[in-house]
Amino acid sequence: MICQIVFPSAWIDASALESTLRSSCAPHGPGVYEVLFRFPTGCRIMVDSAVRLLSLINQLSLSMRRVRLEFEEGEAGTMGYLDRMGFFDHLAKDVDVLPARPSLSAAEIYGGTNTRLVEIASINPKDRDVDLPSRLTDAMMDSCGNRPDAKGLEGAAWTIFAELIDNIFSHSSTQIDGYAALQVYPRGDRVKVAVSDSGLGIMSTLRPAIKTEFPSLENLSDIDLLVEIFRQGISRHGTDRGCGLKGSAAKAIKYNGELDVRLPNIRVLLTPGKEGYKPNTAYCYDGLPLIWGTHICFTFRLDTNR
């Protein structure tokens, strides 16, 4: 079966990506041997979608499916943006790109020259990019420097990025790298930092340990458990671990960051309240089309004075 995923002619953030996937067939479905992604004129892929798509497409390629990407506008459209972000540098070589793969990578030519973005970086424990948290932080602060809480935000952001990337190292037992990227959206007064991996996923590694380490949480649904990972700090390694994601979430709350977490079949959008992230104020989505791994995006406002 050929699975067609056709994006609308609009901005495609992670929510729009999910809507598009839900209205298509599941690309990881057992009968699917070919997946076609169509990007029509006017389709604008945002950074959180870009890294999730990259992970998904490389997963499909790894599972021996033929994958084609059709960009109606060619390099003049969203393909040009993806090229600038380094999307094609990390894309599996056997994925067909129409009209054609960029002959030269714009990310390689212009990489590091735009303070409003950090090109897609691969995250692999065997090849640790030790400066990546600082690069993401510097890019973020270049645009968030006018916030009254900028000084504190800088340290908090660095911690969040370091913990997220380290979390990929902990969970990635996979043949596909993890990815991280940042994009500032001045008109939307937002900066988005997206981190994505194709590993086992927090839930797959945590569930087996729940019974022994956290018996009181055994009956929670995956969604409620996911929220608790960020609220309480839960780790498969026991009660003295799990502080990294909890600490990251606490810092994001302090600076009014929104948190979007996508696991293989569920997604939770957490917006901070006075007492932090709460399950009953989260936007939860269950039964989503399969994407392996853990995909996290933090969104911060550029200027809280506005």
Next chain:
Amino acid sequence: MNEKSAIIKLRDFMDSQEGWGRDQGRKVYQQLIDFVESNPGTMTFKVSLDQVRRVDISFASETIVELARRYRGKKGFCFTDLADQDMLENWDAAAERKGQPIMVWEGKNGQVIGITPSQGTLGAFNFALKRERTRASEFAASMPDISIANASTKFKQLWEQGFLLRREDVAESGGVEFTYHRIG
């Protein structure tokens, strides 16, 4: 007895001014263990964070916090040169998770991060903090409603939880009496 102390310049154990991630933390931890073991007579290690720009919570958890937990009751670890608020929060979060108190010193002013003493032992802790070393009998003498046995229990709890260190001394009576030392 004049107990020895040593300074650990954490930056000297790190590859750069920034420490993040559990793997990097574990490598640093092994070097720290070697350093501690090569100083067998030293009871207190003052960990200077001079030239350390940032650490994340995972790195904090795997290095000094784990070290303090490993040697709890035997050797003490405290921080100096820790002015950065975000880094303080990260050390605090990591120490809290492991239930490990750690002193932070700024000149003569000390504060404890990670966990705080219980209401029942707070008075004894504050008493000990004002002195390099003290005995339960001295605390009891300063508090008319607290017996020596009660004071001893409080100090023992503080020692077991990692707030204080202690050494065995010979009392004037000839028996054993413990001397409790603040960390740092």
